[in-house]
Amino acid sequence: MRILITGGGGFIGSHLCERLLGEGHDVICLDNFFTGSKENIRHLLGNHRFELIRHDIIEPILLEVDQVYNMACPASPLHYQYNPVKTTKTSVMGTINMLGLAKRVRARILQASTSEVYGDPEVHPQTESYWGNVNPIGIRSCYDEGKRVAETLMMDYHRQNNVDIRIARIFNTYGPRMAEHDGRVVSNFTVQALRGEDITVYGDGSQTRSFCYVSDLVEGLIRLMNRDNFTGPVNLGNPVETSILEFAQRIITLTGSSSKVIFKPLPADDPRQRQPDISLAKEKLGWEPSVDLETGLKKTIEYFTGVVRGK
Secondary structure, three states, X not given: OEEEEEOOOOXXXXXXXXXXXXXXXXXXXXXXXXXXXXXXXXXXXXXXXXXXEEOXXXXXXXXXXXXXXXXXXXXXXXXXXXXXXXXXXXXXXXXHHHHHHHHHHOOEEEEEEEHHHHEOOOOOOEOOOOOOEOOOOOOOHXXXXXXXXXXHHHHHHHHHHOOOEEEEEEOOEEXXXXXXXXXXXXXXXXXXXXXXXXXXXXXXXXXXXXXXXXXXXXXXXHHHHOOOOOOOOXXXXXXXXXXXXXXXXXXXXXXXXXXXXXXXXXXOOOOOOOOEOOHHHHHHHOOOOOOXXXXXXXXXXXXXXXXXXXX
């Protein structure tokens, strides 16, 4: 097939490009490199089935494709709060443009949504039927509400125009090619530990996250895209919950670092708990994560060791 991946130069997008090329598909990578990096896809540029287009999905584009993975959007608070209006435009106008493309060429389109649609959840773990607890005027709302509107658009194009859609709600994902300065705990803690700097934990560290290794997530996305008669939304993430403090201590152990943990105030609207219920993914996709946290972290630390030493 001929497959378009918006945000294909990003962390998850680049792994998706690589996997789909490996399966023999023609891949068009669309990215404006606001947060993505050419380094992530440099090794793919020589592949005759890989095409790179520098483009911002806020602007329409005409392409002929069979499938669209709409992955484009800054995904870390540091990046999406840098230009919140742009973040909202990417989720809303970008999704409208990609849905218009999918409608015109009758392509199947997958929207990379997020666990952030659940906000600071009052239901634990989160199921797809939970509507969320989101602050619509907070500093994170450009991302949270942008993704919620993207889901609305997907469902409305499906109901009104019969566009073939898929919605994936992605939980915390980690692995090689994460941005060094993306402001999330895996990259922050790993880089700080490798440099022997203090590891910054916000709040008391009792808040929890669930970490899914990138190859597991990509497998889930591909299974969802190729599952007939199922739009989602479906949670894709690792249901094994870890406290942030426990996670920091694990990073220190695995890196052999002398770093100490320091505590700073919790940012506004930071979720206390985040854990996916993946019953639906198991039932509909036959999917669940297979890479345990220690194995995934060792690969991630190896990648960041190269990044830190390369400076």
